[in-house]
Amino acid sequence: MLEIYEIGDMITLKKAHPCGSYQWTVVRIGAEIGLECLTCKHRILLSRHDLRKKLKRAPEKRSEPRAQQEE
Numbered sequence: 023m024l025e026i027y028e029i030g031d032m033i034t035l036k037k038a039h040p041c042g043s044y045q046w047t048v049v050r051i052g053a054e055i056g057l058e059c060l061t062c063k064h065r066i067l068l069s070r071h072d073l074r075k076k077l078k079r080a081p082e083k084r085s086e087p088r089a090q091q092e093e
C-alpha cells in the first residue's frame with residue numbers, strides 16, 4: 023500500500039468517526055498526519071504508523087496520474 027500522503031488526499035478509515043463518516047481529507051503532513059473529517063470537519067493527528075493500521079484504502083489522488091505520453 024502506498025504511504026505517500028499529500029495535502030488534499032481523501033482517505034477512508036476502517037472505523038467510522040462518531041459522526042458516521044469514514045472519509046477524511048489530509049490537511050497536514052509532518053511527523054504526524056493531520057486529517058479532517060469530511061462530514062463534521064473535526065481534525066485529528068495520527069502518526070504514520072497509526073494511520074497505516076487504520077487505513078482502509080490507499081489515498082485517492084484528486085488528479086489522476088498522467089498516462090504515459092506517446093511521442
Ligand SMILES: [Zn+2]
Pocket residue numbers: 039040041042043059060061062063064
Ligand atoms: Zn466526523
